[in-house]
Amino acid sequence: MNRSRVAIVTLAALAALGLAGCGKEEPKPAPKEQAAPPPPPELSIKIGHVAPLTGNIAHLGKDNENGARLAAEEINAKGVMIDGKKLKIELMGEDDQADPKTGTVVAQKLVDAKVNGVVGHLNSGTTIPASKLYSDAGIPQISPSATNPTYTQQGFKTAYRVMANDVQQGKVLGEFAVHKLGAKSIAIIDDRTAYGQGLADEVEKAAKAAGAKVVAREFTKNDATDFKAILTKIKGRRPDAVFYGGMDAQAGPMAKQMKQLGLKTRFMSGDGGCTPEFIKLAGDAAEGFYCSQAGLPLDRMADKTFAERFKKRFNAEVQIYSPYSYDAVGVLVDAMKRANSVDPAKYIAELPKTSYKGVSGNIEFDDKGDIKNGAITLYDIKGDKLNVIEVIGGAPAAPAAPAADAGKAAEAPKADAPKAEAPKAEAAKK
Amino acid sequence: MSAMDLEILLQQVLNGLVLGSVYSLVALGYTMVYGVLGLINFAHGEVVMIGALTALSVGRLLEILLPGLPGPVVILLATLAAVPVCMALGFVIERVAYRPLRYAPRLAPLITAIGVSILLQHIAMLIWGRNYHSFPQYLPSEPFNVLGASLTVVQVVIVVVAVAMMAGLMLLVHRTRLGRAMRATAENQSIAGLMGVDINAIISITFIIGSALGAVAGVMVAANYGVAHYYMGFVLGLKAFTAAVLGGIGNLGGAVLGGLLLGMIESLGAGYVGDLTGGVLGSNYQDVFAFFVLIVVLVLRPSGLMGERVAERA
Numbered sequence: 214m215n216r217s218r219v220a221i222v223t224l225a226a227l228a229a230l231g232l233a234g235c236g237k238e239e240p241k242p243a244p245k246e247q248a249a250p251p252p253p254p255e256l257s258i259k260i261g262h263v264a265p266l267t268g269n270i271a272h273l274g275k276d277n278e279n280g281a282r283l284a285a286e287e288i289n290a291k292g293v294m295i296d297g298k299k300l301k302i303e304l305m306g307e308d309d310q311a312d313p314k315t316g317t318v319v320a321q322k323l324v325d326a327k328v329n330g331v332v333g334h335l336n337s338g339t340t341i342p343a344s345k346l347y348s349d350a351g352i353p354q355i356s357p358s359a360t361n362p363t364y365t366q367q368g369f370k371t372a373y374r375v376m377a378n379d380v381q382q383g384k385v386l387g388e389f390a391v392h393k394l395g396a397k398s399i400a401i402i403d404d405r406t407a408y409g410q411g412l413a414d415e416v417e418k419a420a421k422a423a424g425a426k427v428v429a430r431e432f433t434k435n436d437a438t439d440f441k442a443i444l445t446k447i448k449g450r451r452p453d454a455v456f457y458g459g460m461d462a463q464a465g466p467m468a469k470q471m472k473q474l475g476l477k478t479r480f481m482s483g484d485g486g487c488t489p490e491f492i493k494l495a496g497d498a499a500e501g502f503y504c505s506q507a508g509l510p511l512d513r514m515a516d517k518t519f520a521e522r523f524k525k526r527f528n529a530e531v532q533i534y535s536p537y538s539y540d541a542v543g544v545l546v547d548a549m550k551r552a553n554s555v556d557p558a559k560y561i562a563e564l565p566k567t568s569y570k571g572v573s574g575n576i577e578f579d580d581k582g583d584i585k586n587g588a589i590t591l592y593d594i595k596g597d598k599l600n601v602i603e604v605i606g607g608a609p610a611a612p613a614a615p616a617a618d619a620g621k622a623a624e625a626p627k628a629d630a631p632k633a634e635a636p637k638a639e640a641a642k643k
Numbered sequence: 644m645s646a647m648d649l650e651i652l653l654q655q656v657l658n659g660l661v662l663g664s665v666y667s668l669v670a671l672g673y674t675m676v677y678g679v680l681g682l683i684n685f686a687h688g689e690v691v692m693i694g695a696l697t698a699l700s701v702g703r704l705l706e707i708l709l710p711g712l713p714g715p716v717v718i719l720l721a722t723l724a725a726v727p728v729c730m731a732l733g734f735v736i737e738r739v740a741y742r743p744l745r746y747a748p749r750l751a752p753l754i755t756a757i758g759v760s761i762l763l764q765h766i767a768m769l770i771w772g773r774n775y776h777s778f779p780q781y782l783p784s785e786p787f788n789v790l791g792a793s794l795t796v797v798q799v800v801i802v803v804v805a806v807a808m809m810a811g812l813m814l815l816v817h818r819t820r821l822g823r824a825m826r827a828t829a830e831n832q833s834i835a836g837l838m839g840v841d842i843n844a845i846i847s848i849t850f851i852i853g854s855a856l857g858a859v860a861g862v863m864v865a866a867n868y869g870v871a872h873y874y875m876g877f878v879l880g881l882k883a884f885t886a887a888v889l890g891g892i893g894n895l896g897g898a899v900l901g902g903l904l905l906g907m908i909e910s911l912g913a914g915y916v917g918d919l920t921g922g923v924l925g926s927n928y929q930d931v932f933a934f935f936v937l938i939v940v941l942v943l944r945p946s947g948l949m950g951e952r953v954a955e956r957a
Contacts, residue, residue, distance in 0.1 A: 269872065271773035405927050431917070432927035436878070438868045441658040442913030443926045449651040462775050462870075469869050474654065475786050475793035493777045494870060497784070 256298035258555045259305055260285065260542060261323035263316065263333035263343070266308035269436060269462035272490055272532060274335055277357055278306045279527045280535025281332045284542035286526075293546060296553050300546065309339045311406075311435070320346040328352060329555050330545040332538050337361030337379075337408035344372045352557050353564055355544055357537030360484065360507050361411040365582040373564060375537050375544065375576055377507040377587025377606065379408075382483055383415020385589045385605050386456065386505050390416075391423035394479055394503070396453035400429040402443060402467075404459035409435070412483045413458030428452050435459065440467045441474065448476045460485040465494025472498040479503060488533050492597055502594040503602075506533060508573055509588050510601045516572040540571030574607065650791030655914045656907065657789075661798045661867070663906020664805035668860040669883035670890070670898040671812060672853030678829040678893035679849050681749070685756040686736055687857055688880015689763035690729050694858030695865040695875065696771050698725040699778055706779075714781035718866065725858045733854030734847055742843070760877070767873035775872040778865040801863045808856055809899055815852075816895060825849060829893065882933070889937050891947030900949060909933050 890901025
């Protein structure tokens with residue numbers, strides 16, 4: 214008698230659990246397919262994003278990944294239709310540790326996972342070797358931050374970037390140093406990575422062409438923190454300006470050590486050092502620093518609500534390239550829409566014809582995969598803040614429209630209008 | 644050589660001295676452990692890192708709780724907080740990772756040490772994140788002029804503290820009973836045990852002292868460069884170990900000499916290698932220079948500059 218009661222109770226309990234379980238599962242698909250008409254089938258795609266998520270520029274890698282993630286979430290939320298199906302992007306965020314060896318391993322992993330597109334990598338040193346793998350597999354790759362010219366000079370049909378490259382950046386920096394800062398002698402240091410070395414070479418070329426003398430060319434590694442020996446040597450050469458080709462994680466301590474050594478001269482770097490993190494690391498040695506970014510200043514970008522949305526979602530300030538990784542995702546999806554297919558083989562032909570209004574402005578590519586009308590912005594640091602000195606290049610400024618309007622503008626890329634609504638949808642969901 | 648050249652040389656020498664002092668402090672930790680256990684404690688670099696990051700957190704806490712405190716007091720308190728943390732860490736590492744393997748083949752504790760090193764790096768990454776943290780300037784950062792070279796207060800403090808701690812350690816090891824017990828353990832563990840020395844306690848104390856020195860070194864490195872992060876211990880540990888070997892592993896005086904020498908070689912090497920090789924080798928070969936010297940010294944004098952002092956293995 215007892216046993217059968219136990220059995221009945223157990224069965225009842227299991228049934229209750231089963232019903233409860235069923236009850237819990239129902240609401241999950243609801244957000245997408247509420248209404249009576251049959252919900253549109255989902256089209257799941259994978260977009261890979263690669264950046265250093267560990268190591269000394271992890272903060273920049275995370276910044277890039279967050280930008281891409283925000284784009285994927287907003288696109289998923291507003292519901293883009295491709296081939297009659299609703300697009301669902303799964304962002305595969307990978308860590309390449311800023312190491313070319315790891316970068317190729319990760320690239321192979323993404324190729325094997327048959328991703329529909331790649332946003333990345335962050336460093337030129339990892340982007341360039343990885344681009345060969347993506348090209349062989351026919352997977353389009355858009356880098357939001359690799360500025361080394363070689364990346365698009367390899368002739369790969371899959372290689373694109375959404376910001377200006379180092380040929381332009383180096384030229385702007387070199388000419389600025391000579392003509393605006395009046396430097397007749399320059400000392401150049403680089404970190405021997407593809408990016409640092411490439412940019413330093415371009416700056417050297419431009420400075421020499423503008424008539425300055427390069428009195429020292431020193432090198433370091435991308436994980437060193439002690440630069441006293443190099444800086445002491447440079448101090449002996451008495452340059453009017455010192456340029457560092459490398460990242461903020463080193464430019465910061467370098468600025469500090471320049472001050473400690475009493476090396477009182479102008480200190481400049483490229484986009485790698487032009488971040489809020491640099492100001493934190495350099496402390497009071499950051500004052501009077503000059504740097505450039507490959508792109509427009511955040512407050513002159515086409516979509517001025519981006520920084521807010523970013524902060525709201527991730528509780529972090531934009532470091533530097535998240536608007537570009539955000540746009541890179543947008544460009545990929547835009548090409549997919551125009552081709553009405555998510556298959557790389559089919560939508561890759563649409564990429565060269567891109568004319569996409571992204572957060573960072575209008576994006577069009579030239580025949581190499583570089584962006585047309587790429588801008589370079591020069592900054593200085595005064596009062597612990599990056600201040601815009603000058604913007605060189607870039608598309609003619611669109612009439613400054615308030616954020617709400619920018620969303621509503623009826624333009625071909627439908628991606629725009631829903632972006633303004635997406636944050637509201639996000640807020641409602643939360 | 645012009646006056647400017649002499650000034651530059653002096654600056655490079657001073658830089659090397661500061662760098663070398665830090666290497667010496669950390670090298671002492673390696674050499675002491677090797678002396679009593681015959682083990683290269685690869686995790687020591689990470690203990691240094693934990694010291695730096697703990698001091699960073701304590702410093703931040705103090706700034707919130709007691710905002711009016713002057714900088715030097717904050718950094719002193721932060722260091723005093725970091726030292727016991729590292730001492731405890733060193734003790735735990737020895738008890739958990741190395742003691743069970745004390746009589747195992749030499750390879751086992753070596754691999755374990757590497758494992759502990761990786762473990763600590765990742766624990767630090769989980770606690771403090773992967774970003775580089777800027778270590779606040781608690782001491783005045785304006786440099787002052789010394790015969791044409793620039794020095795900061797931090798650098799002077801580093802050298803003074805390092806010298807003081809090394810002198811203290813020498814006194815401890817050579818003039819106290821505890822020191823005698825340590826030397827006996829280092830010479831021959833089993834005989835020392837028969838003579839009434841508590842081997843386990845001595846070994847634990849060795850780790851604790853080494854870790855305390857490491858903690859101070861960590862704070863100094865963080866204060867000097869203004870950055871602290873979860874990976875900072877790795878290269879520092881490697882170089883300090885190199886310094887210990889250069890001077891003669893197991894030999895305390897050797898660790899000090901090796902550290903100072905390595906600091907000088909790196910500093911002068913980076914400064915002058917470009918000129919010496921006519922631009923063929925650049926300053927990015929700084930580390931290569933240091934390791935090259937190590938190889939040459941070991942080939943010509945395998946026991947290091949001041950001679951090895953390792954436990955006799957029965």
